[in-house]
Amino acid sequence: MNTTVTELIERSNRLGADPKNTNYAGGNTSAKGTETDPVTGDPVELLWVKGSGGDLGTLTEKGLAVLRLDRMRALVDVYPGVEREDEMVAAFDYCLHGRGGAAPSIDTAMHGLVDAAHVDHLHPDSGIAIATAADGEALTKQIFGDRVVWVPWRRPGFQLGLDIAEIKRSNPQAIGTILGGHGITAWGDTSAQAEAHSLEIIETAERYIAEHGRSAPFGAPLDGYGALPDPQRRTRAAALAPFLRGLVSTHKPQVGHFTDDPRVLEFLAGSEHSRLAALGTSCPDHFLRTKVKPLVLDLPADASIDDAKARLAELHDAYRADYRAYYERHATADSPAMRGADPAIVLIPGVGMFSYGKDKQTARVAGEFYLNAINVMRGAEAISTYAPIDEAEKFRIEYWALEEAKLQRMPKPKPLATRIALVTGAASGIGKAIATRLAAEGACVVIADLDAEKAEAAASEISQEIGNTDVAVGIAADVTDEAAVQAAIDATVLAFGGIDILVNNAGLSLSKSLLETTADDWDLQHNVMARGSFLVSKAAAKALIDQGLGGDIIYISSKNSVFAGPNNIAYSATKADQAHQVRLLAAELGEHGVKVNGINPDGVVRGSGIFAGGWGAKRAAVYGVPEEELGKYYAQRTLLKREVLPENVANAAFALCTSDFSHTTGLHVPVDAGVAAAFLR
Structure with a gap:
């Protein structure tokens, strides 16, 4: 990367990092310089300018459009006039140097036609305040003298570039312009000078407003309209x-x-x-x-x-x-x-x-x-x-x-684009796999877990995988506590606006025989899974009904909800409770367009919080196999002889949320690689 481009990117990042200078993805910067033409070996004048859709604060070399200045300036001779100026955007493609980098933006003419080595076009609040004032032209003269020139409103495009170029020629003392109704443009012989001129305009406008402005620009306080606690x-x-x-x-x-x-x-x-x-x-x-x-x-x-x-x-x-x-x-x-x-x-x-x-x-x-x-x-x-x-x-x-x-030209939305999911018990295992899959398919996800740190870590990991910090948040949620459940729903709707998908996944298990199972064991498992999923479903259903957009509630139940086995009475009984909640809620919420379905996994050992918490060791003891071989043991007792992974359960959860299952509710989907004794009858 040559020095000109390096300076341009550094200047852009500094200006774009401060919201007082310009808004997200707003404005553009440029630099002119010389490089060797790889075809002729001759020097060629180039323009590097922020491309369409980029953001100054995060701009990299890939975000720059690169154009030949001789060809771009030649466009002036073929410009058909303001009524057809939109045609000039396509003409920029014929000015690109080499592969050209990013797509040139509508403001490219402003940068290429202005006779200055470095140009900044920004949207600072203070500058736009002058630009949108009823007497903005007079204020510009009063505030800046002849250092900044007023430009009446004109839609961005080739003609605006010509207008600013003429102002620069006619006002050699000027450092920039106030663009009526729009923003500012500044220039300089060096990158540092252009940046200094941009900041001078912004900060001078700020000072003037602070020193001369009325104390209550929004009017007297309205009774009853003040901020609530x-x-x-x-x-x-x-x-x-x-x-x-x-x-x-x-x-x-x-x-x-x-x-x-x-x-x-x-x-x-x-x-x-x-x-x-x-x-x-x-x-x-x-x-x-x-x-x-x-x-x-x-x-x-x-x-x-x-x-x-x-x-x-x-x-x-x-x-x-x-x-x-x-x-x-x-x-x-x-x-x-x-x-x-x-x-x-x-x-x-x-x-x-x-x-x-x-x-x-x-x-x-x-x-x-x-x-x-x-x-x-x-x-x-x-x-x-x-x-x-x-x-x-x-x-x-x-x-x-x-x-x-x-x-x-925007890419086609992913299957779950615009959908918002809350997944309980999602910091690890099945819950995390489901949240990851839903996010990968376009959903916004809320990772709820008893451990806030783990929930936040899982959300951060998902965001990094997706490459977007706006797709996942982690929150603490004790599903046995009604107030905490409501707080989780509130956090979801405040984070993303609403809720479309609830996955009741929070759970735990204690592997004990009937005589070893205490009342506390029974209550603990029923509180987390039966009571917990009831509380979360109830709070989510209220929001779903209020929203009026339908939705999905999914219960991660278990093969044990329909299969009777030894030494897990509390776990299996509460899973049977959850399984019937699916049917009951499907019958009740159908009129609101809310689908309620269940998934019955079995033998999900790898990555499972339940198995890692002692359940795996106890189940392995029941079956007489080493704990590290438990997944393989479960696989061998299935019809398909395949080990079930958290991602397999996530696949089923995703499928149930898609339009392919738009007419399905009250269903229990087995994800157990085939356990004949658990077939639904």
């Missing part, structure tokens, strides 16, 4: 989360994210929050992820949960009608079809913000972008009046053919 706030959020997820999944299922960031709560407590929220966001990066505006509950924080739900349902209907009207006002014959009218952001006074997307990362980032928008509104209202770009321009970007093409 922490425990009450999160309890209320958890009570609303499944219902909200059901509403926003009217068009298609969504994953959620919740935050009660103090800045969100402050915004919602002010008298102006309703007016400001209705104006929507401005920066294209913001509203592409948050939609043009959020849904805002217009009830005080102490309204009853039932009243809040009823009002949210009314507001959701109104939001969908309003969004459809927005689409119909601006759509043309060649506009992409409407992508769904549900909100991406829901704001609950006194509680916080729910954000939604096709996966957890998308939902989380949408929330982060709306928090950026709140910061922008605060700054703009502090020194002026917030005046974002009009909705016609928002529509042009939201339903831009280039954006639609980008969406169409």
Whole structure:
């Protein structure tokens, strides 16, 4: 990697690491330099620029598009005008050097046409606050003098690149621009100078807002709209989360994210929050992820949960009608079809913000972008009046053919994409294998276990395997404790917005004869498995019904639920209890679209917490084999002569959650390699 590229990546990472400078995946940076053409051996001028969809904070060399400057500058001579500027994006492909690296973004022209060795285009909250102020042009002159030049709003593209290039030529003293309604662009002769100029614009805007801004930009406090105390706030959020997820999944299922960031709560407590929220966001990066505006509950924080739900349902209907009207006002014959009218952001006074997307990362980032928008509104209202770009321009970007093409290139979702699973006893063995498989198939998973550290470690391991830190969380959960069970459900719906799959896997076993089994032995096993699965299923069912999206409950029972063997009366009896819970719940929850099925494993020795905890040694003693040979012993007594592994059980759990089993409930699936005595009759 040459020095120019190294400096560019280091600068990009520094700028992108601080959210005050730019939002996730927002903005782009570039550098120009010379390399030897491998074909001719002659020097060639190149542009390295962050490619489409990358993130500055984590940018690597692979994320850069590499273009020949001579060919890119020649595009000016064939530019067909602003009405056809979208065609220029495809033309960038003919300017690529070698394999070209990442796909060039829409902002490539800005970087290639501006006569500066290094260019930064960023979306800082302070800069966008100036860019969206009603008198932004005058403020830019007042704040920066002639060092920063105002650029009226223009949609990103080739013409904007030409405009900024001309400003740079006409204003040799300038270090950058404020892009109306959008962000900032800065430049420099060196990488360090470009970075310094970017930070100068950002920090100067910050200081001006801090020194000259009004003290209450969101208006006077609204009575009853202040933040609820922490425990009450999160309890209320958890009570609303499944219902909200059901509403926003009217068009298609969504994953959620919740935050009660103090800045969100402050915004919602002010008298102006309703007016400001209705104006929507401005920066294209913001509203592409948050939609043009959020849904805002217009009830005080102490309204009853039932009243809040009823009002949210009314507001959701109104939001969908309003969004459809927005689409119909601006759509043309060649506009992409409407992508769904549900909100991406829901704001609950006194509680916080729910954000939604096709996966957890998308939902989380949408929330982060709306928090950026709140910061922008605060700054703009502090020194002026917030005046974002009009909705016609928002529509042009939201339903831009280039954006639609980008969406169409997205990979096909995995089978369990958008589904949220809670697996109990999942820090090891069967539970961990199930959680791992569900996550690999696209689900978000909550690893619940009595040992919090082990649960968190398992979640971390799964996240590393998937390569995504947004897919798994670990929590402590004692399934025998009703309050702890509810806390686990609350943690699940706050982590991912709701719940779709429950796997009752938590269990233990003591291998004793009837006469050796004590009442305490009996109670312990029944409390964990019979009572525990009842408590978890009950709490999960309430959320599933409230959500209204159907779902799956799976019990990991046992071959012993139907097979009578010696020296395990307590274990087998409680497994029989679980097996009948499957039938009972299938009969009761079917009307809500919730499927309830069971899996009956046998002889799962490797990786099993139960077997490692002494059960294996005792079962081996019963059968007269060495403990290390127990798995092989179980395999030999099966029809298929195969050892059963945790992954085999995970395969069955995954299958039961897929559309292939959409019409199956009340089923018990044996995963025992064939034990004739346990055949269901």
